[in-house]
Amino acid sequence: MLNLLFPEKTTVIVGLEIGTAKVAAAVGEVTESGGVNVIGIGQSASRGVRKGEVVNADLTAEDVRNAIVEAERSADVEIASVYLSVTGGHLTSLNTHGVFTAASDDHEISQPDVNEVLANAKVFNRPSENTVLHAIRQHFTLNGQAGIADPVGMLGGKLELDMHVVHGVTTRLQNPVRVVKGLNLEVEELVFSGLASSLALLDNEQKQMGVLVVDLGAGTTEYVVYADGVIKHTGILAVGGDHVTNDLSYGLRMAPARAAMLKQEHGAATIGGAAGQTLTLTSENGFPDRRVNLEHLRRIMVARLEETMQLIDEDIGEQGFHDQLRAGVCLCGGGARIPGIDKLAEEVFGLSATLGRANAVGGLRSATDDPELATAVGLVKYGAIRQKGLRRIGLVGKLKHLAGSLGIF
Amino acid sequence: MTTTETTPASAPVRKQLTIKVFGVGGCGGNVVSQIHGTGFADVQMIVLNTDSQALAQIPLPDKIHLGLKLNGGLGAGGDPERGRAAAEEDEARLRGLCTGVDMVFICAGLGGGTGTGAGPVLARVAKECGALSLAFVTLPFDCEGPKRMRQARQGLEEFKAAADGVVCLPNQKVFKLIDENTSVVETFSTTNELLAQGVRGIWQLVTRPGFINLDFADLCAVVRDRHSESSFATAEATGPHRAKEVVEKLLANPLLEGGAALGEADALLVSLMGGPSLSMAEVNRVMEQINRQTDNAHLIMGAAIEEQLGDRLTVTLVASRQRSHTADVLSDPEPEQLESVAPPGMVSVSRGVAEINQLGAAIARKPVTRSTTAKREADSVSMAGSETDVAPSAPMLSTRSWRSRKKAKAMHPELQLETVTKGPFEHSEPTLRNGVDLDVPTFVRRGMSMN
Ligand SMILES: Nc1ncnc2c1ncn2[C@@H]1O[C@H](COP(=O)(O)OP(=O)(O)OP(=O)(O)O)[C@@H](O)[C@H]1O
Ligand SMILES: Nc1nc2c(ncn2[C@@H]2O[C@H](COP(=O)(O)OP(=O)(O)O)[C@@H](O)[C@H]2O)c(=O)[nH]1
Ligand SMILES: [Mg+2]
Ligand SMILES: [Mg+2]
Numbered sequence: 001m002l003n004l005l006f007p008e009k010t011t012v013i014v015g016l017e018i019g020t021a022k023v024a025a026a027v028g029e030v031t032e033s034g035g036v037n038v039i040g041i042g043q044s045a046s047r048g049v050r051k052g053e054v055v056n057a058d059l060t061a062e063d064v065r066n067a068i069v070e071a072e073r074s075a076d077v078e079i080a081s082v083y084l085s086v087t088g089g090h091l092t093s094l095n096t097h098g099v100f101t102a103a104s105d106d107h108e109i110s111q112p113d114v115n116e117v118l119a120n121a122k123v124f125n126r127p128s129e130n131t132v133l134h135a136i137r138q139h140f141t142l143n144g145q146a147g148i149a150d151p152v153g154m155l156g157g158k159l160e161l162d163m164h165v166v167h168g169v170t171t172r173l174q175n176p177v178r179v180v181k182g183l184n185l186e187v188e189e190l191v192f193s194g195l196a197s198s199l200a201l202l203d204n205e206q207k208q209m210g211v212l213v214v215d216l217g218a219g220t221t222e223y224v225v226y227a228d229g230v231i232k233h234t235g236i237l238a239v240g241g242d243h244v245t246n247d248l249s250y251g252l253r254m255a256p257a258r259a260a261m262l263k264q265e266h267g268a269a270t271i272g273g274a275a276g277q278t279l280t281l282t283s284e285n286g287f288p289d290r291r292v293n294l295e296h297l298r299r300i301m302v303a304r305l306e307e308t309m310q311l312i313d314e315d316i317g318e319q320g321f322h323d324q325l326r327a328g329v330c331l332c333g334g335g336a337r338i339p340g341i342d343k344l345a346e347e348v349f350g351l352s353a354t355l356g357r358a359n360a361v362g363g364l365r366s367a368t369d370d371p372e373l374a375t376a377v378g379l380v381k382y383g384a385i386r387q388k389g390l391r392r393i394g395l396v397g398k399l400k401h402l403a404g405s406l407g408i409f
Numbered sequence: 410m411t412t413t414e415t416t417p418a419s420a421p422v423r424k425q426l427t428i429k430v431f432g433v434g435g436c437g438g439n440v441v442s443q444i445h446g447t448g449f450a451d452v453q454m455i456v457l458n459t460d461s462q463a464l465a466q467i468p469l470p471d472k473i474h475l476g477l478k479l480n481g482g483l484g485a486g487g488d489p490e491r492g493r494a495a496a497e498e499d500e501a502r503l504r505g506l507c508t509g510v511d512m513v514f515i516c517a518g519l520g521g522g523t524g525t526g527a528g529p530v531l532a533r534v535a536k537e538c539g540a541l542s543l544a545f546v547t548l549p550f551d552c553e554g555p556k557r558m559r560q561a562r563q564g565l566e567e568f569k570a571a572a573d574g575v576v577c578l579p580n581q582k583v584f585k586l587i588d589e590n591t592s593v594v595e596t597f598s599t600t601n602e603l604l605a606q607g608v609r610g611i612w613q614l615v616t617r618p619g620f621i622n623l624d625f626a627d628l629c630a631v632v633r634d635r636h637s638e639s640s641f642a643t644a645e646a647t648g649p650h651r652a653k654e655v656v657e658k659l660l661a662n663p664l665l666e667g668g669a670a671l672g673e674a675d676a677l678l679v680s681l682m683g684g685p686s687l688s689m690a691e692v693n694r695v696m697e698q699i700n701r702q703t704d705n706a707h708l709i710m711g712a713a714i715e716e717q718l719g720d721r722l723t724v725t726l727v728a729s730r731q732r733s734h735t736a737d738v739l740s741d742p743e744p745e746q747l748e749s750v751a752p753p754g755m756v757s758v759s760r761g762v763a764e765i766n767q768l769g770a771a772i773a774r775k776p777v778t779r780s781t782t783a784k785r786e787a788d789s790v791s792m793a794g795s796e797t798d799v800a801p802s803a804p805m806l807s808t809r810s811w812r813s814r815k816k817a818k819a820m821h822p823e824l825q826l827e828t829v830t831k832g833p834f835e836h837s838e839p840t841l842r843n844g845v846d847l848d849v850p851t852f853v854r855r856g857m858s859m860n
Binding site: 053242246253304311 | 834837842847848853857
């Protein structure tokens with residue numbers, strides 16, 4: 001991060017997503033006023049990742065190196081450390097609850113009390129092979145009064161804390177870390193990729209009103225629910241664009257590469273006016289080669305996309321979040337490029353749906369408008385929040401500011 | 410996250426499947442007895458009949474009397490309606506037998522009363538209980554008369570509607586295949602043996618320990634909810650030319666109708682097994698030959714090494730087609746046609762470009778020559794093992810796919826072979842949710858037909 005070209009006061013933060021389809025590195029600078037600007041992007045096709053997890057470390061190392069080199073060139077910085085996103089079917093999330101009881105009801109809540117309730121909320125059953133990735137504070141409840149952001153100094157006998165915890169299988173979390181470290185890069189922190197994406201897209205108002213973010217990637221689909229300004233729920237399905245491609249490849253009987261091409265050129269999340277339409281494909285030497293029923297193509301696609309969203313809908317429905325999502329659904333990831341995906345989301349969730357852009361950051365438009373870069377850009381935002389918190393700790397020594405205003409920590 | 414089930418990444422554990430084999434009616438009971446004689450572990454065999462005398466002759470412990478109240482143990486009198494009513498009387502009992510079972514085989518002879526009438530009821534109940542149901546049935550001899558044949562056809566249609574898949578073997582066809590002087594009873598036992606082989610082969614396919622690459626989910630993908638007629642065959646060969654011979658034997662198997670069943674199949678599951686000497690080249694040779702027989706079939710392949718097979722190479726094949734094939738089965742092939750196993754490729758003459766009521770089948774035609782196909786698709790295929798030289802020890806034998814892919818190899822033109830992989834999900838754990846494998850195409854699981 002040492003760079004003479006940058007004035008002292010700005011900090012450079014790098015977000016790295018090792019995705020199933022692409023590796024993306026976003027370089028951001030944090031201005032003195034606390035704003036985040038993306039100043040460089042590096043990308044490379046990803047060859048060693050399936051369903052969001054590294055399966056071929058050698059290929060992935062090469063792809064990460066390419067993305068990092070390109071990002072360094074693009075931002076004209078030297079990259080020494082990254083915030084790294086992680087995902088995969090092994091991740092589990094849950095909400096936990098901690099309680100602290102004082103001797104009397106007119107007890108003044110102190111920082112040690114808060115620490116105790118925090119420690120308390122972190123005690124939950126998890127498999128011994130798992131590591132906690134995030135323990136995110138939601139809100140405190142003091143003597144039954146819910147929704148308190150900072151109870152220190154308030155009077156009360158019973159302090160409770162709700163937390164959202166994400167944990168995953170340690171060895172599987174370590175796989176991408178090992179790749180990155182092998183390239184002599186430091187990993188500042190691991191961040192659930194769905195969380196990172198949501199940080200890029202959402203402003204405080206949306207988080208307050210309640211919103212569902214869905215990142216439709218190639219190998220995985222992550223989702224995050226915010227309400228009352230905090231994270232209420234997160235989830236991941238190891239299903240993505242690769243499944244759409246595979247379904248098409250099987251259903252239309254064609255090579256996956258060809259199915260992927262057709263998907264991008266003629267795919268949509270609605271049957272639309274496809275009924276009775278036929279596509280004539282040409283072979284590499286230009287001769288008409290075979291015909292594909294466009295309606296079949298669309299129906300195969302819709303079936304998969306609809307199912308994916310229905311599974312998410314069932315999950316958030318079980319938790320009773322539907323009426324809390326007044327800001328609707330916000331979509332990102334490559335899947336957000338599918339024509340009509342917002343309409344399908346509206347149908348399945350019964351909520352308004354929008355295609356998200358990285359509103360929470362400035363800088364390169366090409367980066368902030370690209371749905372595929374939401375995770376990498378969000379990681380920069382995450383880093384900025386963290387470093388701000390850390391600086392405050394240094395200055396003021398008050399842990400509570402880690403709670404931030406963005407609904408995390 | 411909270412709702413996604415995962416299995417450990419390192420060792421995807423094969424679930425212990427619960428499988429039951431049912432024999433319904435006189436013929437069904439005989440077939441099941443035959444299967445039993447050849448040492449089946451972990452599979453419960455149950456014989457159902459309305460006829461107490463026939464039931465008494467079955468040397469198996471689990472026997473169930475259907476419709477005692479209705480028929481008094483005197484059989485269904487060759488009337489499928491009575492067979493059905495008997496099964497319906499005992500439906501609760503059948504349901505009890507099928508609950509919690511993953512897979513059900515139903516063996517029956519069509520044309521009589523019990524197998525024809527009660528069999529489809531059992532298939533329906535099994536399906537309702539969530540089991541994958543496969544029926545193995547026979548059709549009557551010509552000499553049994555048109556009434557029986559009519560009843561049998563009706564029963565076959567009902568089986569197809571109720572079961573996930575039906576494997577049908579006409580007695581008459583087997584009769585023609587074997588020596589003219591063979592008695593009907595002897596023919597029965599030949600047919601029974603073929604059906605038993607069928608059940609055994611599929612059973613092995615989904616349960617054989619160490620056989621990690623083809624599993625129950627794959628089988629389900631080929632047959633589940635297709636209500637199709639499936640053909641099934643298994644063959645074994647030894648010696649230096651075993652790869653060629655095993656396919657020849659396979660195609661000679663009457664269950665495959667001289668290979669025609671492959672040409673008409675829209676889904677094909679191939680399982681290869683051999684001793685440690687099994688090489689990639691042999692796997693390719695077998696797959697290439699089988700591939701030449703198929704047109705648009707969605708191909709799933711698995712291969713495994715099993716120490717004790719020694720020099721033997723066995724191939725098990727399930728071909729499934731959506732189009733009703735009843736008429737052909739009944740009228741069709743003359744023995745000459747069946748016996749002369751035409752060189753692969755010639756079989757295609759008999760293939761119709763039928764209006765197939767199945768997704769894609771009507772649209773997708775293979776390009777004229779294989780080499781162009783290979784060339785065009787080559788760049789999109791990444792298949793470990795196909796790049797490397799074919800070593801006799803070939804450890805890379807475990808691949809599968811939702812469809813076949815082609816790979817050209819310039820340096821070894823003789824290796825322009827079909828190689829199949831599981832595709833993008835080969836190296837990852839399956840995405841399971843509530844026991845459903847989400848890697849299987851949604852439209853397949855939803856049983857969407859496209860027309
Ligand atoms: N126009 C489009 N129509 C359909 N699919 C598209 C389109 N554009 C991109 N995609 C799909 O989006 C996916 C890539 O998205 P993205 O870059 O977000 O994935 P990723 O971050 O690499 O994967 P993951 O987060 O799952 O590990 C691919 O499957 C691609 O086919
Ligand atoms: N292959 C074979 N076919 C049989 C056997 N027994 C009967 N069949 C055939 O099955 C048909 C039905 O007979 P059966 O099973 O006895 O009638 P059910 O008991 O009323 O169902 C007959 O028409 C025969 O063609 C047998 O042991 N093997
Ligand atoms: Mg992604
Ligand atoms: Mg993703």
